[in-house]
Amino acid sequence: MLSKKTQYAFRALEMLVQKYEQGPVLISDIARKKKIPLKFLENILLQLKKDGILGSKKGKGGGYFLVHKPSKIPVARIIRVVDGPIAMLPCVSLYFYQKCKNCDEKHCGLHDIMIDVRDAQLAILEKKTLADLVV
Amino acid sequence: MLSKKTQYAFRALEMLVQKYEQGPVLISDIARKKKIPLKFLENILLQLKKDGILGSKKGKGGGYFLVHKPSKIPVARIIRVVDGPIAMLPCVSLYFYQKCKNCDEKHCGLHDIMIDVRDAQLAILEKKTLADLVV
DNA sequence: GAATTACCCTACCAAACGAGTAGGGTAGAA
DNA sequence: TTCTACCCTACTCGTTTGGTAGGGTAATTC
Structure with missing residues (x-):
């Protein structure tokens, strides 16, 4: 949340x-x-x-x-600045990556799932911008 | 996270x-x-x-x-039980909904964005199951 | 039926985080 | 030079997180 x-x-x-x-x-x-x-x-x-x-x-x-046009600032950027990571696991975060111990990322099913989730989230959060806040 | x-x-x-x-x-x-x-x-x-x-x-x-076949238990269910809400805002959560004050959901751009994000997350987390944990 | 096994439950604790408060410092217009 | 409005540090308080301790109790098995 x-x-x-x-x-x-x-x-x-x-x-x-x-x-x-x-x-x-x-x-x-x-x-x-x-x-x-x-x-x-x-x-x-x-x-x-x-x-x-x-x-x-x-x-x-x-x-x-x-500073910039609202349509130039993705929602994802705000979240990263104020809230931190968007991904659900540190080991799939693009900007806040951290290796998870006791878990080989190459053979971790959860890892793969969370990669998919991250991509799905970012597809939206990187496309939507501040301009979309005002309806 | x-x-x-x-x-x-x-x-x-x-x-x-x-x-x-x-x-x-x-x-x-x-x-x-x-x-x-x-x-x-x-x-x-x-x-x-x-x-x-x-x-x-x-x-x-x-x-x-x-109790059930691994392929019958969606990953989303585990998250909800142990972690709680999956959505990024209380006002877009399906299982833990809470109205947000000072914000009319009908005219809230953020609300709309987060609905999209939630749907994208759930499309994956409801489809992937415990069987997918093992690769 | 007694002993053992292994689940079940309550309570406690320390550190980190979230949300908010307080109060003054300082640059820059007018 | 004075006033305005941003800038910065520090502190508080409650909740959550991650983990520990210790014992209770129901089901097996022998």
């Missing part, structure tokens, strides 16, 4: 998509409108900024904004 | 599949061969038994065994 933090992230991004190219949006505006604890949200947006997804402007008239 | 407990469960089940219809298998045998902490494994097998996936026999010559 996605953490609450990740769900907050998507809710915030949804708003930033709607205001795309309308100038920076205040954290406090997002927090109020989307009912997200202010300081918690600050943390999330900072993380997204560090990853280059969001930009920010300080001082009066400042706030956060999307 | 699947919990370690769930991964243990699959490893144990793998062994029970291999010994299917060869009589009960001792917990201690599974624990030793699969390198799973004995008491922890006990807990897992008990859970699987309560759900009707495993049966057990007490006394000398006892142990655990699969």
